[in-house]
Amino acid sequence: MAISREQIVAELKNILREEQVVTDEKVLKESSRDRYRKYEQCMEVYTQPIPAAVVFAESTEDVAAILKFADENGVNCVARTGQSAIEGGLETAVENSIVIDGTRMNKVIEVNETNMQVTCQCGVPLESLEDSLREMGLTTAHSPQSKPLAQMGGLVATRSIGQFSTLYGGIEDMIVGLEVVFPGGKVCRIKNVPRRSVGPDIRHIVLGNEGALCFITEVTVKVFKYQPENNIYMGYKIDNMTQGFGVLRQVMVDGYKPSIARLYDVADAAMHFDWSDGKCVIIFMAEGPAAITKATAAGIEEIIAGVPGAEKVDPAIIEKWFNRLNWGPAQIAEEREEIIATQNIGITTEISGCWDCINDIYDEVMDRMVKEVPDLTMIGGHTSHSYQNGTNVYFTYYYNVVDCAPEDEINKYHNLINKIICESAVKFGGSIAHHHGLGKARAHMVWEEYGTSFYMLETLKKSFDPNGIMNMGTLIPIKHNFDDPWNF
Amino acid sequence: MIRIVNCFKIEPELDKVTNEEWAEAAQNGQIDLSFLKSRINLQDEGALELALKFKDAAASAGEECQLSAISAGSKTVNNTLQTLAALGYTSTDRIVWGEEFSPVRTARVIADAILDKEEQDMIICGGQSGTGSNRSVPLLISEMLGIPCITAVTEFTYVNDKEVKVTYSRDDMEITEVVSMPFVMAIGDVQKAFLRVPTLMQRMASMSQPVGEINPECNAQEGATLKGFRYLDQSRNGELIDGSNPVDAAQIILDRLKEEGVVK
């Protein structure tokens, strides 16, 4: 028989100190979702089951004890750190869930300047870690737009990526070792080595697990020399996205590694720049030792010289603009006021694809959005992470919420848009999620995304979480409407 | 038919300039704001949304309103004028203008543009812009047009085709009265007055409405230009005081004020 809400709270208070277990109704309600339901958040409507408690773990032992109890009693647990998730990963989809908050596990355990790696607990905020490393002349080189919000556990759990990724890669390229706790309380540690050949790379079971397999308690990531004095920013106006994708491809294929490589379409550029004049904008930053940045910049200049109509923009403008791109709590509060006042809401969905299909995905989304989405006020896109074989597109869209109860907004607009974007990505052979994760929203297309390899994901879930207590509904849906998958 | 003209301005998002950048710029005597995105001056944004609300309310009372918008500035404002066209502004004009610090001349070119239009019932401006910040353009326009001006307006609602109910603040008081048109209004700080957003369909439907361009007779070169500015450090220090009850807390504050010589 399922254990009651009261019993869960009572047992948690036995396991932890009473003060670590929060049952305040407002906190519980706010902990039942994330920014995927941004409109519901603004309108203060709650549609998800309210968790039984939010617990503030202070050690690996705390996490292990909670997961042992939860596993024995079939209680769903949702891990969280910075709470910047945007795909429903923090929704408590099962009645009487426990939200395990790792923010108090916020110690930087070791900065090892010889091995160029830093070890920290899951609740270390990326921004404060980065600030203190910079004072030592070092950097994590990980700079997602959510740097002022996100913490190390969540960043690893979502396979996040930062704005300097074209040089440094995503978190998967930065991670060295980990400590994690599995259901039942089993603690596993993956040691810190530069590389090894000892079977599958088991770090990848943890990376991107979104709290659906284990709780990450500690991470070690690489650090790099911080040498901003050598940075060279570049920006150009160009005629269209096809040209832009071509430039990005050539930069990558020719072997240049700028740390920033961003391409904005006309609508997205107009949102950011007064000076874009109805054109697309492409931006680069060369980073690293001076000799390399000069060579990178010269190489990119040469490629751009071959683009008819490309127009150079003052690099100082690009640098100052870029330094204001991150989002913190102040922007979130401002955005909320604006949404409430205008009933106009902006959301993003990011996908990826190889060079031979990315333009098709982009065109299809643009075409379908205008035709199929009601009350749309803006649709645009940019790429911000490029690779040898392809790139991502980050679609940005705004719509007015019209004649619609707050609880219906998700199906009427947001899911419809996600459906269009994900269907287009799959149709041309791309991926439905480049870096925000599947969460509980895009999980509804997990079968299309994985194809035959879904077997491997499902097997991982069944093996590591046999009793189904880890963030149920994330990665693999628990309720799925097979006739109308995006209606939930 | 009630004719309303909104005079508005766009300006760079100055709150994105850091204190260090202000301090450095003050030393050079110039500040480069070209990297900042522009937005509608906050009071002007409130004014535009209030005008649209007024139009909606008048329409439900069976009265037609004709909205026009005028902005004096660079062509960066054209995007905003196109947005206003999509929201139902039937005339959207830009006065080709590059001056920030010449309120009399700015008011003159705006007043001239208004005089060139059909007679207007309400001329609505924001009270003050973030860059010029001289608080005088609406008053000057009213003087030039020879009609009254109401300042610090926070709300105005439709009464009939001759009168409008206007709420404005004076000192700490809020006053509401019914006023006969025509008049100029300077909008004050309207709470959460964000401009509504047109749909892509509305934008497409208004594409055929061109942004008008007005070339004033004044020569922009003759106006005041920025020669330099000073950086005023207005930062404040905040400190959490640990007092278990109000009496304790008051005592701690008092002791501190004595220590710092603020009170004896």
Ligand SMILES: Cc1cc2nc3c(=O)[nH]c(=O)nc-3n(C[C@H](O)[C@H](O)[C@H](O)COP(=O)(O)OP(=O)(O)OC[C@H]3O[C@@H](n4cnc5c(N)ncnc54)[C@H](O)[C@@H]3O)c2cc1C
């Ligand atoms: C304004 C904004 C900008 C963003 N920009 C970027 C960007 O540039 N790049 C990018 O990659 N992402 C971005 N994101 C998405 C988000 O910030 C990232 O996914 C980030 O990695 C989440 O970290 P967090 O600490 O906030 O995690 P949370 O939001 O707390 O959790 C995210 C997910 O990870 C799981 N999780 C959290 N902690 C743990 C743990 N200790 N163990 C196991 N699972 C855990 C949660 O259950 C959840 O599924 C952005 C989000 C916002 C709101």
